[in-house]
Amino acid sequence: MPKLKLISRLLAPMALLALAACQTPPTTPGTAAPADGTAPATTPASPSDATQAPEAQMAAPLLVFLADTQPHADWAEVQIDASNVLYLEPEAFLTRNDLDTVEAGTSETGEGLLALTLNSAAAERLTRLTQQNPNKRLALVVDGTLLAIPGYSEPITEGRLIFMVGSRENAMMAARIIAGEDAQ
Numbered sequence: 762m763p764k765l766k767l768i769s770r771l772l773a774p775m776a777l778l779a780l781a782a783c784q785t786p787p788t789t790p791g792t793a794a795p796a797d798g799t800a801p802a803t804t805p806a807s808p809s810d811a812t813q814a815p816e817a818q819m820a821a822p823l824l825v826f827l828a829d830t831q832p833h834a835d836w837a838e839v840q841i842d843a844s845n846v847l848y849l850e851p852e853a854f855l856t857r858n859d860l861d862t863v864e865a866g867t868s869e870t871g872e873g874l875l876a877l878t879l880n881s882a883a884a885e886r887l888t889r890l891t892q893q894n895p896n897k898r899l900a901l902v903v904d905g906t907l908l909a910i911p912g913y914s915e916p917i918t919e920g921r922l923i924f925m926v927g928s929r930e931n932a933m934m935a936a937r938i939i940a941g942e943d944a945q
Contacts, residue, residue, distance in 0.1 A: 821904075823877075823939045825855035825922070827890060828900040828910055847910065849900055854890055859883030863939045865932035868925065873932035875901070875908070877922045877939075884920030892916040901926075903935045 827850040832838065836848040860883070864876040879887060891897075891913055901909040901924050908931070909924040926932050 821853075821856060822941065823855070823857040823860070824853035824902040826850050826853050826900040826902065827894055828898040830898070847898075847900070853902075854886060855879070855883055857939055857941075859886075860939070863936045865929065865936040867929045867932070871929075873926045873929045875924045875926045875932045875935050877924075879920045879922070881920065887920075887922070888916055888918050899924075904938045908935060 829836070829848050830846070832846075832848055833850075836850055839847045839849060841847055855877075859879055860877055861880050862876075862878040864878075866874045866876065868874055895916070896912070896914055898910045898912045899922070900907060908926045911924060926935055
């Protein structure tokens with residue numbers, strides 16, 4: 762039951778993040794860029810073992826799942842709060858192995874941004890997935906914590922995803938975790 766363990770680890774953080782996400786308009790990944798006048802912190806993503814067992818994947822530094830607010834057969838139901846439910850496809854479609862770089866930055870409004878640059882195979886997979894599944898969400902999970910669940914309305918054809926993750930400190934810590942560096 763590794764999937765149930767992953768879902769149970771996500772419940773508490775998801776409730777807090779969902780409330781925060783409700784206060785921020787959904788963004789389309791790949792459209793925002795750090796615009797605070799400073800250069801984003803860039804860290805090359807270091808690949809991890811591509812043959813992870815599902816149990817090991819639960820503790821993976823980066824997982825991106827296809828998600829939706831509508832139920833789907835075989836998708837995991839996650840109760841965010843008394844009135845909000847999120848459904849996650851059981852298998853992540855992106856992991857740290859799919860990244861070329863990870864960057865942390867800040868938007869014009871001061872929101873922390875986490876930018877993931879995908880390798881060419883992952884970029885093609887993302888485009889195909891978002892073409893086949895319009896108007897869904899991407900669930901960004903870093904080190905077992907759900908950080909963002911932005912929606913998209915059109916296929917994502919750029920090889921880069923940008924997630925709003927709260928503060929710049931959140932973005933910097935997530936970038937260090939994904940890159941395999943000490944997050945303290």
